[in-house]
Amino acid sequence: MSTELSKLSVLMCGTGEYTTGWTGAGASKSDKKVEVVGLTLFDLRRLGKVDHLRMVGVHGGKFPAIRKHLIENIGGAYKDMDVSFEEFPKDGKADPEAYKTAIDQMKPGDAAIIFTPDSTHYPIAIYAIERGIHVLLTKPATQKLADHIALIEAAKKHNVVCFVEYHKRFDPAYSDAKARAQTLGEFNFFNAWMSQPKSQLETFRAWAGKDSDISYYLSSHHIDICCWILQDIAIPTRVVASAATGIATSEPYNCVPQTEDTITLLVDWQSIKSQTHRGTGVYTASWTAPLKAGVHSAQQWYYMAEKGDITVDQAHRGYDITNDETGKIWYNPFYMKYSPSETGHFDGQRGYGYISIEKFVDAARSVNAGLAQPSEYDNHGLPTIANTVLTTAILNAGRISLDEKRPVAIKKEGGQWILQ
Incomplete structure (x- = not known):
């Protein structure tokens, strides 16, 4: 079925531990030292589900260190793993609203995966949804109930998929x-x-x-x-x-x-x-x-x-x-398996950290192909924006x-x- 669906272009919002495995103090020392979001998307690109990848943060000066970290810890660890991405803000600049520049270069039906501080979830998500972009938000979706309800209504109005990354549902x-x-x-x-x-x-x-x-x-x-x-x-x-x-x-x-x-x-x-x-x-x-x-x-x-x-x-x-x-x-x-397969490829597709992101990618691609409506996923026990209010x-x-x-x-x- 995946061959019938167009590949999904994805923007990663946030450059921290969960997305890149890189923190302000260097490589993460937690159980996410090789990160989750970036690794999953790089692998989904290898498998033909994802296409162009973008990453946006506030401080563009972090990207050389992040690229080096990804090349060494992912590109060097797994076979056939392309870790390239387009960064925002460019030229090492700092811009707290760089996400707007990145989203403005996307087209309806593309997707944004938002792993940023909680207080920034709503403004980034609403900006993306209003431009027809499917959204996966890290938990909590928002800090305020009123903002969560506004996202439910916006996602419905613009007919986009909006999930919350409550990966424990897939444990x-x-x-x-x-x-x-x-x-x-x-x-x-x-x-x-x-x-x-x-x-x-x-x-x-x-x-x-x-x-x-x-x-x-x-x-x-x-x-x-x-x-x-x-x-x-x-x-x-x-x-x-x-x-x-x-x-x-x-x-x-x-x-x-x-x-x-x-x-x-x-x-x-x-x-x-x-x-x-x-x-x-x-x-x-x-x-x-x-x-x-x-x-x-x-x-x-x-x-x-x-x-x-x-x-x-x-x-x-x-x-x-x-x-x-x-x-x-x-x-x-069971969360993320980092040891490679017998062929040297990434082998963590059955981990619930991976599945949580893949479910969103599959839903967005199905909606883009006209095979499903976003509202259908509310009935599947998935952590949609409506199901997590x-x-x-x-x-x-x-x-x-x-x-x-x-x-x-x-x-x-x-x-x-x-x-x-």
């Missing part, structure tokens, strides 16, 4: 658990934990606490999984947030004074079918976990319902490696609760979700 354990949860009756309790080591505060110092918080950055994953599981079972009605502080703002991290270490959201859920059934969700995320815990992302959750429960621990998958220098490490090859509602309510020290209600009025 085989999570997706299997979602299916099994449907047989367990009314929802009762959900408890989620996700953390990353304190070293992330160095990676994210430029925006941590200023442009976003750890709840938006990490809890968004598990809140989305819970919203996905409860899609036809229950709706959120109230959010209360609490935060721990003191580590991120101290030596050696010195983040801005308002930076929280760990954020917990307590969410009330109301059954859709039963007035008497209510549930509770507790979602905690931290970027002040120990430095040598053996995992980059600790991630687990517990789901209890009327007829049973589910426990998922995706930090410890029965697969660990011990090294004299680093100690014991639990790896996650309650995740943003909970996150936004949590931020308001922290800032204003009060509970925040989530309600539907006139067919639209609002916060009170």
Whole structure:
């Protein structure tokens, strides 16, 4: 089928760790040292799904180092891998609105994949969508519910695909658990934990606490999984947030004074079918976990319902490696597999980090070919902009609760979700 579809030209917005594996301090030291977005798109180009690639950042002066990093770590590691791309801004200049220049050179039906600080998601996405560009947004889609709703309406108006890159939906354990949860009756309790080591505060110092918080950055994953599981079972009605502080703002991290270490959201859920059934969700995320815990992302959750429960621990998958220098490490090859195939080619097409991006590319190509309508994907359990609105509602309510020290209600009025 891929031979019948035209190749997709893609703009990568953002030049950081997730897109290039390159950070302000050099090559990433996390589990994304060879990155995700760029690597996936370079491979999809090799496989004939993607064509021209562009990349836009704010500081054009970073591109020589990024190109060198990609040539050494991708071009030199895998057979037949072309890592070329057109950069914006050009000539080493700095331009916070270079994304407009890049998008203006694209045509309707092209695509933009946006991995930039949370506060920039909406202006970049709306600029692209209004010009007929398909959009894949990193999580969270937006920080404000009103902006998320505006993107839903714009994507519908311009008939483009707009997905949110909630890749945990494609984790085989999570997706299997979602299916099994449907047989367990009314929802009762959900408890989620996700953390990353304190070293992330160095990676994210430029925006941590200023442009976003750890709840938006990490809890968004598990809140989305819970919203996905409860899609036809229950709706959120109230959010209360609490935060721990003191580590991120101290030596050696010195983040801005308002930076929280760990954020917990307590969410009330109301059954859709039963007035008497209510549930509770507790979602905690931290970027002040120990430095040598053996995992980059600790991630687990517990789901209890009327007829049973589910426990998922995706930090410890029965697969660990011990090294004299680093100690014991639990790896996650189900997310991105970086070791090459027996022929020397990239071999990570079955990783859920890859699949998440490929699903978007396939959807955009199908719509361009007239084989599908963007609205059809809302019915497929995919993280479309329409299907992820309650995740943003909970996150936004949590931020308001922290800032204003009060509970925040989530309600539907006139067919639209609002916060009170």
